[in-house]
Amino acid sequence: MPSRGRTAGEEKPVIECRSVYKIFGRHAKSLLDGTEGFIDADAAKEAGCIVGVNNASFEVHAGELLVIMGLSGSGKSTLLRCISRLTEATAGKIFIEGQDLLAMNGRQLLDMRRSRMGMVFQNFGLLPHKTVLENIAFPLQMKGMKTRESVSRARDMAELVGLQGRENYFPRELSGGQQQRVGIARSLAVEPDIWFLDEPFSALDPLIRKEMQDEFLRLQEVLNKTILFVTHDFDEALRLADRIAIMKEGIIEQLDTPASIILQPATEYVRKFTQDVPREKVLRIEDVMNPVDETEELSDLRVSKDLIIETVAEAILNQPRPVGVVDADDRLVGSLHASHVINVLFGTSQRD
Amino acid sequence: MAAPRISRKTIGFGVLFSVFLLLCLLVNPSDANWLWRLPPLLKDLPFIINDTVQNLLFEWMPIEVYDPTIDDYETKPLFREVTRAISSTLLLIIDAVREVMLGGVKTIVAFTDWNFINENPWLRWPALPWTVITGWAILLGYRLQGTGLAALAAFSMVYVSVFGQWEPSMQTLSFVLVAAPVSVVLGLGLGIWAFRNRAVEAALNPLLNVAQTMPHYSYLVPVIVLFGVGDHAAAIATIIFATPPMVRLTLLGLKNVPAEVVEAGIMNGCGRFQLLFRVLVPTAKRDVLIGVNQVVMQCLAMTVIASFIGAQGLGSNLMIALNSLKVGTGIEIGLCIVLIAVVLDRMSLAWAHKQTDYFADLSFFERHRLVIMLVAILVAGCLLAWAGSFIFEEGRNYLYIVPHNKGITTAPFWQAAVDWTWDTFFFTLKGFNEFLITKVLFPMRDLYLGMPVIATFVLMMGTAFLLDGVKSALIVGVFLLFIAFSEYWDRALITAYMASFSVMVAAVVGLVVGTLCAQNRLATRVALLVCDFLQTFPSFIYLIPVIMLFGITDTSVIIASVVYAMVPATRYTVEGLRSVPEVIQEAGTMSGVSRMQRLVQIEFPLAFPHIMLGLNQTVIFGLFMVIIGAFIGTTDLGQLILGAISDPRGTGIGLTLGLCVAFIGLAVDQIIRTWAERRKKELDLG
Ligand SMILES: Nc1ncnc2c1ncn2[C@@H]1O[C@H](COP(=O)(O)OP(=O)(O)OP(=O)(O)O)[C@@H](O)[C@H]1O
């Protein structure tokens, strides 16, 4: 379990996908008839179809941040758009808190979007004719909220994302980072509990991106939403994710915690994908520690299981004997030997 | 790769021209020879149209209508009732707007009756003093853009008033104020419909094409037949003409709304209508408002022509002046039209580019400042007019309304200028005129008329084939076939010769001027400004100065259309050359090209497609002007169309002729546009 884990296995999942397919092309339906499992990409191509999402099944629990990542064209956006029903999935079932999303009629869907879902777009998708404040108040007004009320609420949202003082600017008068703040504020205005973000920071330059990620983490700390976050930037995924889904040509290759993805790649593709990741910056002590071995003689150094390896690597490497790993209550939960650290960090082999 | 393709194209054109020349020489010019002229298979088309219309009007779908005067039901054809209802509604609205500005009693009568009015004389509504309308125009100009536009509005309104053209100007304005909103609403509606429904778009497209290339005259006859004569008929003709650009621009704007904005709207919980009116249309606002601007311009362009079917106002006065060769008066009226056009153009553009900007907390006064000021101006103007009634004699209250033709006039001056020009340059002008007609125009006309029909087809379709492929060739073929099967092939050739002569001259001049101007930043701006300005002139205005110089001859028409068509030629050349991407320019500079080399090797090839689009416009403009020129006497299709207006069976003839002209334009359009757009894509210029 990752330390930030808000995964609460017992509850009903907030989002549940069961064998979701999205196939573009006219003969999509016939291609699917009678198939089970994954669709062969070549067969699809022959039929003149493009496979966007191929048999995706997963669950997202309340308060969890699932990052969907993969190369360009791997179907990340398509999956997200299926779950927000901006496109209709070709087949499969999607449940939002147990409700069948694909069976909803227009009215129900509208209500769902007006109260439960928020979405942030890669190129912001702001209304150019409205000011910052009006943009943020827009979803509230669509719900039928009074202008005065919606504007005062929009003001709070603007403040939340640090846009105070720019309420009367138009989107074109803002920098990219500021525009995306508007996008974020707008998507949060209706207080949704499900938050979709489709590459929200990839149109921004690296410095601003870093800043926005921090901001995003801060917000999530406060708001604790259920989040689907699309990105093709692995560093970003590692910084933010509770769990990561790696997609390739529409197929979810692996869906797991960042540590497991790095330490136990399910496929060759995932392994290649994670090869160059600086592990010491990602992994925590608990990801690599060995279970407590009573016979072992430990050194005096104790390290917390939640620390990133990089921060204590030097200290551990200087110890002749294994160091003890403790949890928040100072109980011994494992041990870690210097050679093991070296092995994990620099060896290409998996943890043994 | 590129070299052999180019040379293959060159060979293609070589072969094409040889075949064309051979056909011209070999085909025997006799009416029995189908290679020379096709038989007029469509001869009956006008009559079929006429019969259909008559049938529609007088027989189709009879319905029972209650008539209150005889207190009984009468059988009337549905269609005619519908057109009548439209007519009377429009007329009522136009009158109402007109009476708000000029005073009157018709609107009130329409809801009451004459006896009531006679008993209550206070119901006679007075005109708005000219100072009020002028004040409003200035205020509007100021609010929309600033002092510049306010000054322009002030100058224009004062000019109109001082020169005694207030009444006809307001008549024209009232007509625009009715026709333009109707066109805008119609265009917006159709545009939205086409956006939502692909089938509608597909169906609308050819209709819009034809509507935009049909000469104005040809609408007039059917409109008269269906709606009668008067301001309402003129308004309807105007609406038919002004709506297509609005539809086009609405559709364009809606299509350009980024997908993400639409999706954001959906995710923000917009319903269907909310999405349309709160996301799509506002986001497309700029294009939509440019459409509004186009509508206003088209309406003004129609004022003169609309006077043929009874529109009152500046247009009809201008016609009268031109008909009686009162050039001075003509110039004054023409200037009025131009000024009104420029003011409305600038105002609607300023509106399009204006950003709505509202702050959350405004005081009552701030929020209603505009209304308060409008009312203040109204009160002040009325007071002034009232004061004026003590100063000036009855009927000549200059602070109320400057009576028609009682203002100052410069007509004698202009007349003198014309006379002087005639006296001084008589031989030069006459010589030029004669030279042009006998040495250039007539030989050219004979050349065109000497073309066998098969040769024309080979030339046009061959060009289309070589440039765009089979599909284009076939489309062009169908357009030409229609003309060839109608009775009007020879007339069409004359139209084509006049148009192509003007287009050639205009294109050459425009290209040279445009290229020169594009070399310098300042010159570029000036050139574009002048083009903008000239483009707001209603086409008819171009005829005034040439009539002044050359009288009523073919030369006048040709020169007017040369000047008119030169505007797009110049503008597109400048735009094309200027839009060559900076990177490519710099790459050129770094490869050490000289200025001339850069122009020839880099700028022209890249700008060529855009310049060709300009040529396309030039052709349409030239064609339009040639047809309008019929008004001052030519022998082409335009003349026939004009004739059809006074022909009781003119509907069919007018429409058929209109289609002929439209098809000439569309054939050229098809060839050039397809080519230019493909070429632009190839060059990656978007
Ligand atoms: N409307 C569509 N019609 C046809 N094919 C589509 C459509 N939308 C997406 N696709 C295809 O589906 C596949 C997945 O596209 P998607 O946009 O989901 O990729 P992505 O992972 O979001 O990529 P990126 O990182 O570039 O945004 C691509 O091959 C794409 O070409």
Ligand SMILES: [Mg+2]
């Ligand atoms: Mg994407």
